[in-house]
Amino acid sequence: MSGLPGALVLLGLLAVWPAAAAEPVRVSLGDGLRTVEIGAADLVTISAAGTRRFGIPAGRLIRIVPSRVGLEMTWGKARAERASLAMAGVRLETRRSALRVGSRDYSGVLEVWRSGDGLLLLVNEIPLEDYVAGTVRAESSEKWPAEALRAIAVAARTYAVFQQQRNASKPYHLVASSKDQNYAGWIAENSPAWEATRATAGQVLSWQGSVFPAFYHSDSGGYTEPPQTIFSGDGIPPLPGIRDEFSLDSPNYAWATTLSLRIIGDRLRQGGVDIGEVTGLTVLERSASLRIVRLAVEHSRGATTLKGTDFRRLIGYDVIKSTLFVPAPGPDGTIRFEGRGWGHGVGLSQFGAKGMADRGYAYPQILAHYYPGTSLATLK
Numbered sequence: 318m319s320g321l322p323g324a325l326v327l328l329g330l331l332a333v334w335p336a337a338a339a340e341p342v343r344v345s346l347g348d349g350l351r352t353v354e355i356g357a358a359d360l361v362t363i364s365a366a367g368t369r370r371f372g373i374p375a376g377r378l379i380r381i382v383p384s385r386v387g388l389e390m391t392w393g394k395a396r397a398e399r400a401s402l403a404m405a406g407v408r409l410e411t412r413r414s415a416l417r418v419g420s421r422d423y424s425g426v427l428e429v430w431r432s433g434d435g436l437l438l439l440v441n442e443i444p445l446e447d448y449v450a451g452t453v454r455a456e457s458s459e460k461w462p463a464e465a466l467r468a469i470a471v472a473a474r475t476y477a478v479f480q481q482q483r484n485a486s487k488p489y490h491l492v493a494s495s496k497d498q499n500y501a502g503w504i505a506e507n508s509p510a511w512e513a514t515r516a517t518a519g520q521v522l523s524w525q526g527s528v529f530p531a532f533y534h535s536d537s538g539g540y541t542e543p544p545q546t547i548f549s550g551d552g553i554p555p556l557p558g559i560r561d562e563f564s565l566d567s568p569n570y571a572w573a574t575t576l577s578l579r580i581i582g583d584r585l586r587q588g589g590v591d592i593g594e595v596t597g598l599t600v601l602e603r604s605a606s607l608r609i610v611r612l613a614v615e616h617s618r619g620a621t622t623l624k625g626t627d628f629r630r631l632i633g634y635d636v637i638k639s640t641l642f643v644p645a646p647g648p649d650g651t652i653r654f655e656g657r658g659w660g661h662g663v664g665l666s667q668f669g670a671k672g673m674a675d676r677g678y679a680y681p682q683i684l685a686h687y688y689p690g691t692s693l694a695t696l697k
Contacts, residue, residue, distance in 0.1 A: 341425065342448040342477055343440050344500055345489040346418065350437040353381045353429050359414035363390075365404045379409070381429050381437065388431055406430040415503045422503040430488065440489050441502070445481075446514055448500065449474045454510035455499035456533075457667060462674035465667075466513035468683040471693070472665050473498055475521040475531035478696070479552060482528070495634075517680070519696040522688055524554035531688065533665035536567035538641045538658025540606035541687065547626060547661050556664070557689060558606050563672035569659040570668075572638050578650045581632065585614065585623075588631035593617030598644045598652060608640040608662060626661070664688060 347353075355361070361373045373379055377392040384401060391399040408428050415422035418439070425443030432438050443451075452473040453466055476498060477491060484490045493500035504510050521528050529552050532544060541558045564570060582595035593616040601622065602610040609625030623631075625640035642656030658666075665687040673683045681693055 340445050341442050342445050342481060342491065343442050343489040344448060345492045346423075346427075346439045346441055348432065348436075348438045349434075350439060351382070353437055353439050354418070355379045355381070355409055355427060355429075356417045357411050357414050359411040361416070362410050363400075364408040364410075365402050365406075369402070369404075371400075375414075381407070383431050383435050383437060388429065421501070424503045438488060441493075445474065445477065446518060447504075448477060450504045450508070450510045450514040451501045452477070452498045453513050454504050454508060455501035457510075459509045461509075461671050463509065463513065463516070464678065464680045464683065465670040465674035466509055467517050467680035468665065468670045468674075468687075469533070469667060470510075470513040470517045471520050471522060471680065471684060472531040472533045472688075474517070474519075475523075475528050476533075478521055479528045479530045483552070521694055521696060522684060522691045523694050524556075524691050527552065529554050529691075531665070532661065532663040533667060533687075534658075534660025534662055535666070536569045536639075536658045536660065536668045537561040537564045537662050537666040538570060538639055538656070539564065540641075540662070541664065541666065542604060542606050542608055542662035544663045546604050546608075546610065547663050554691070556691070558604075558662075559686065559689060561666055561669050561687075563676070563686075564658070564666045564669040566672055567659070567666075567668035569638055571655075571657055572659075573653065573655045574636060575647055575651050575653045576632070576636070578652065581614075581652065582616065584632050585628075590614070590621060590623070590631065592621050593619075597646060600644070606641065606662060609642065610640075612644075 356378045357375060359375050363373060364370050373392050379390060379392045381388055381390050386403040387405060388402045388407060406428055408426055409416060410426045415424050416427050423441050424447055425441055428440040428442060430438040449470055453470050457466055457469050480490045491497040522531050539561055541561055543558045544553050544556055578595045582592060585592055592614060595614060595616045597615040599613045600609055601613055604610050611622055612625060612628060613620045613622050629637040629640055637654060638659040639656055639662060641658050642654045645653045647653045670683050684693060
């Protein structure tokens with residue numbers, strides 16, 4: 318197959334990477350919250366600032382809000398079922414059951430912190446492999462082939478370890494959203510996401526001996542993008558973009574949408590772009606994979622240049638699914654966008670991983686295809 322130089326060599330050759338994972342992972346489940354409600358089917362142990370410790374009976378809904386001096390906590394109607402804590406944060410944990418927030422369960426520990434603006438930060442502290450399983454479940458379908466899920470598990474673990482190292486001194490390492498990685502919380506033991514996690518336990522990708530942010534996306538649209546054209550910062554390796562014939566079966570390989578010039582102008586202005594009434598769009602620059610790098614928004618006061626990634630973000634990631642698109646003027650003041658793929662196009666294509674697994678490729682081959690020049694290693 319094209320695009321797979323040396324892929325077979327990686328099978329069975331796992332180096333031992335000399336650095337250990339920083340455990341546990343700390344994941345932000347929400348920041349700027351006015352209230353947090355947590356429940357459990359087991360006794361919940363509360364620790365405040367490492368000194369005060371008390372238990373709350375099973376089945377109680379614990380409500381935490383900011384107070385004038387710290388946190389106010391209630392778990393019933395009686396006076397004895399409330400606590401006012403002159404402390405910035407509390408830890409909640411159980412011995413056996415998961416902790417529930419809304420409709421989702423979480424293993425590990427939940428922490429609630431009062432932030433500087435008088436709102437709340439909710440953090441899930443969890444072992445690395447539990448986090449990887451929850452991420453694989455959120456980022457893919459349990460019906461996908463095992464080798465595709467294993468490839469996604471390695472990419473997710475690599476990204477998580479990189480963020481652990483980079484954000485070690487911060488209140489949390491990652492955000493449970495597409496800003497970092499989607500995360501589904503507690504996962505049943507019989508989930509294929511756990512099988513993929515255990516089959517690749519401790520395995521990460523490295524570039525010249527270091528982990529890197531192993532970005533991935535839904536569908537490349539036929540070509541992946543070098544990470545330097547989309548992302549900046551330390552630790553991003555100069556991986557090349559590749560031709561990707563394995564994403565062709567994705568439901569988003571080809572897409573189209575039509576927007577009015579008025580809606581485009583409204584969304585750009587809402588995002589802080591100072592423009593008049595939009596009259597058209599002109600592509601100024603494309604990358605090697607034909608993604609839009611810069612485009613001009615033409616309007617009643619002139620023309621404003623935007624990055625393709627900024628234009629997509631401002632219009633909406635679910636509306637303009639990638640920057641691999643062609644804008645064409647339509648009737649009655651509209652623009653029709655015809656594009657390919659979904660996501661930024663960097664690194665592994667999730668639907669491409671599925672396509673490769675469907676064709677019999679093992680996960681080391683899938684990773685070698687989408688991250689050429691990297692090595693598969695195992696954390697100590």
